[in-house]
Amino acid sequence: MGKxxxxxxxxxxxxxxxxxxxxxxxxxxxxPAGSGTRYGYTDANGNFVQGVAxxxxxxxxxxxxxxxxTAIREIxxxxxxSLVSQVSDIVNNLPEAATAQDTSAxxxxxxxxxxxxxAPQFEQENNRLLSNLQARGIPVGAEAFTDAYNTQQQxxxxxxxxxxxxxxxxxxxxxxxLFALDSAERQSAISELMAAMTGxxxxxxxxxxxxxASVDYSGLVNQQYxxxxxxxxxxxxxxxxxxxxxxxxxxxxxxxxxxTRTAKDVGPEVDLDAAAATIMQMPVxxxxxxxxxxxxxxxxxxxxxxxxxxxxxxxxLGDGTHIAFIDHLGVLTAGLKAALMRIALLEREISGAExx
Numbered sequence: 001m002g003k004x005x006x007x008x009x010x011x012x013x014x015x016x017x018x019x020x021x022x023x024x025x026x027x028x029x030x031x032p033a034g035s036g037t038r039y040g041y042t043d044a045n046g047n048f049v050q051g052v053a054x055x056x057x058x059x060x061x062x063x064x065x066x067x068x069x070t071a072i073r074e075i076x077x078x079x080x081x082s083l084v085s086q087v088s089d090i091v092n093n094l095p096e097a098a099t100a101q102d103t104s105a106x107x108x109x110x111x112x113x114x115x116x117x118x119a120p121q122f123e124q125e126n127n128r129l130l131s132n133l134q135a136r137g138i139p140v141g142a143e144a145f146t147d148a149y150n151t152q153q154q155x156x157x158x159x160x161x162x163x164x165x166x167x168x169x170x171x172x173x174x175x176x177x178l179f180a181l182d183s184a185e186r187q188s189a190i191s192e193l194m195a196a197m198t199g200x201x202x203x204x205x206x207x208x209x210x211x212x213a214s215v216d217y218s219g220l221v222n223q224q225y226x227x228x229x230x231x232x233x234x235x236x237x238x239x240x241x242x243x244x245x246x247x248x249x250x251x252x253x254x255x256x257x258x259x260t261r262t263a264k265d266v267g268p269e270v271d272l273d274a275a276a277a278t279i280m281q282m283p284v285x286x287x288x289x290x291x292x293x294x295x296x297x298x299x300x301x302x303x304x305x306x307x308x309x310x311x312x313x314x315x316x317l318g319d320g321t322h323i324a325f326i327d328h329l330g331v332l333t334a335g336l337k338a339a340l341m342r343i344a345l346l347e348r349e350i351s352g353a354e355x356x
Contacts, residue, residue, distance in 0.1 A: 009228040012221045015055055021217035022059065023052050033066035096186070107171035114163045122156050272341065275334030278314045282306050 028050075029036035041053030042060045053059045065073070129152050138145045288302050289295070305323075312320040317327045 008232050009225060012225050017218050017221050019052055019055075020221075024217050025214045026061075031066060033068050035064050035066035035069055038062050038064055096182075103168075103171035103175045106174060107167045110167035110170050111163060114167065115160070118159060118163065122159075125152060125156075270334050272334055272338035275331060276338035278331060279335040282314055283310050 026039035028038050038048075038050050039059070039061050040048055040050040041057045043049050043057070048060055048062045129148060133145050133148060138148075284304065284306055286302055286304055287307075288300050289298055291300060294300065306328075308318055308323050309320045311323050311328070312318045315327070315331055317331075318324060
C-alpha cells in the first residue's frame, strides 16, 4: 500500500488465494522416460487438462505411463503372447554379478595426476631455499643448511603422503560407486525376469517423489494483508492527529478573545482595494527558524510566509517582531473579498456584452 493512501487495502480474493496455494503445493512428477503424476482439472467434456483449474471446474490428477512401461504392461497382460521368448531374451542379456575391482591402478593414476601438478611447486621451493642459503653464505653440508633442507623435505614428504592417502580414498569411493551401479543394473534385470516368469511386472520407480513440505500460501497472503491494513490504520491515525493539532491551534488563535461586536470597538470597513494591493506588495519568503530562535515545538524545517517587519510596514499592524494570526487572516480575508468582487464585476460585464 502506498504511503498516504486514502482507502484501505483490498482483502485478498478467496478463490485466487486458494487456487494459488493449491497450485504451489501440487507437485507434478516426471521420470526420465516421461512417466509420472500430473495435476490439473477436468473440462466440460470430461477430458483431463493439466494446469490451474478455472473457477467452477473440478480439480483432478492423472498418472502418465511411459512408452516403455506401456510396452511392458501390454506384453505381460494375460491376453499377451507367450512369455517364453521374453524370459529367454532377459536371461541372455542378464548383466554379470557386480564384483569389487582392484583399485590400485586407479589410485596410481590419481596420484600421478596430483604429483604432476605439485612437482613444479616442489622444485620452485627447493630452488628458492638453495638461493636463500647461498645468499646468506651457508655452504652445503653445514648444520644450518642440513636443518633447513630437512625441514623442507619433511614438508614435501607430508604433502606426498596426503596425496597418496587422498588418491587411495578417491579410488575406493569410485569403486564403490561403480559397484553400486552394477548391482542396481543386475537387480533391475532380475526383477524383470521374475516378473516375466510370474506373468506380472512391477518395475522399480524412477519417478521423483511428489512429497515436499507444503507452503502456507494463504497464511502468507493474510499476513501481508494484515500488515498493509495495520500500516493503513497507522497512516490514518497519524493524519488525523496532524489535522487535529492544526485545527486546535487555529481554533485557539481564533477564539483567544470574543468575536462579537459588543466586545469590540468596531471601526470603519477597510479599503478592499488597498488590502488587495497590500497583499500584492507583501514579500513572501521561504524561511526556517535559526536554532537559537525556534519556538518550542518547532525545528529548523522550512516554512512559507511574510516577515513581521514587512507586514507591519505595509499594514501598520504588529510590532515588527510578531505577526498576529488574526491580523494575517483579516488581511487575507479583505484581499480575497476584493478579488471575488472583481471577479463578479467581470462576470457581469461579460454577461452584458454577450446580451448586447
